[in-house]
Amino acid sequence: MTKRLSSVHDYENLIDKYDTWLFDCDGVLWHGDRLMDGTVDVLRFLRAKNKRVLFVTNNATKSRVSYKGKFDQLGIEAHADEIYGSAYATAVYLSSVLKIPEDKKVYVIGMKGLEEELQSEGISYLGGTDPADNTLEPFALKDFVLDTNVAAVVCGLDLKINYTKLSKAFQYLTRNPGCAFIATNSDSTFPDAHGLLPGAGSISAPLSCALNRDPISVGKPARTMLDCIRAKVHFDPASTIMVGDRLNTDIEFGKVGGLSTLLVLSGITTETDLVESSTVPDFVTQSIGDLRAAISK
Ligand SMILES: O=C(O)[C@H](O)[C@H](O)COP(=O)(O)O
Numbered sequence: 520m521t522k523r524l525s526s527v528h529d530y531e532n533l534i535d536k537y538d539t540w541l542f543d544c545d546g547v548l549w550h551g552d553r554l555m556d557g558t559v560d561v562l563r564f565l566r567a568k569n570k571r572v573l574f575v576t577n578n579a580t581k582s583r584v585s586y587k588g589k590f591d592q593l594g595i596e597a598h599a600d601e602i603y604g605s606a607y608a609t610a611v612y613l614s615s616v617l618k619i620p621e622d623k624k625v626y627v628i629g630m631k632g633l634e635e636e637l638q639s640e641g642i643s644y645l646g647g648t649d650p651a652d653n654t655l656e657p658f659a660l661k662d663f664v665l666d667t668n669v670a671a672v673v674c675g676l677d678l679k680i681n682y683t684k685l686s687k688a689f690q691y692l693t694r695n696p697g698c699a700f701i702a703t704n705s706d707s708t709f710p711d712a713h714g715l716l717p718g719a720g721s722i723s724a725p726l727s728c729a730l731n732r733d734p735i736s737v738g739k740p741a742r743t744m745l746d747c748i749r750a751k752v753h754f755d756p757a758s759t760i761m762v763g764d765r766l767n768t769d770i771e772f773g774k775v776g777g778l779s780t781l782l783v784l785s786g787i788t789t790e791t792d793l794v795e796s797s798t799v800p801d802f803v804t805q806s807i808g809d810l811r812a813a814i815s816k
């Protein structure tokens with residue numbers, strides 16, 4: 520049964536109850552580069568009460584280091600080792616779970632942050648931000664040279680998606696035996712400061728259609744993200760809460776991990792979604808700013 524937070528007492532009790540706070544980013548802390556009202560105050564208050572604060576985002580466009588730059592720019596205290604993105608989790612998955620051999624590489628549909636995390640895990644790659652792939656010219660299959668060392672295609676949110684990238688990925692996935700199809704995450708949309716945009720799930724969807732095959736998705740709700748966090752940070756699930764704006768990623772992720780869950784209605788999920796969904800968060804409130812009620816005391 521979901522508890523709808525409303526009174527000062529509700530917010531005070533919630534903050535007292537949990538020692539570790541995992542925050543989703545898009546739709547919770549911000550919309551694009553527009554900070555959510557109350558984000559800085561609430562995070563500062565939690566840190567002042569010696570709570571552990573971690574950031575867990577499916578947004579694969581930035582690496583942990585470049586996310587640290589965004590946090591700094593927005594005036595939010597955050598340390599690179601507190602930031603866990605699906606780009607990082609995907610690089611760890613490729614190196615530690617798939618164990619991509621050193622003489623193999625991956626074909627990337629995605630942005631610089633994903634490339635940076637692959638580099639940090641020693642994974643060779645092609646595609647991504649390569650100018651030869653970032654073209655609106657028609658793809659000429661007759662001129663394409665297949666790299667037989669490509670052992671996986673990795674697909675993340677790519678704001679410069681095009682037919683060449685999809686065609687090259689399709690060649691690797693159909694012509695390189697055993698080529699893995701990996702998505703950083705499956706979010707269908709994401710909240711920008713001015714409205715909704717197609718998310719990473721909508722970038723890999725054309726390949727799923729062409730291949731009649733879905734990718735392995737590494738981001739929330741998959742356990743991989745939590746495994747990456749637990750490999751670096753010790754916390755007790757019983758006193759940990761996941762704060763997110765999307766039921767089928769953030770709240771599912773919390774439930775799969777045995778965490779408590781707080782849904783905020785400031786991002787993707789609406790009241791109607793909540794009423795109709797079989798995914799039931801432990802708590803719900805309008806936005807992160809509501810927690811300021813506990814600060815005023
Ligand atoms: O890939 C996407 O669709 C977005 O980057 C994703 O929705 C945002 O991730 P969040 O911070 O909400 O987990």
Ligand SMILES: [Mg+2]
Nearest residue numbers: 543545546764
């Ligand atoms: Mg979100």
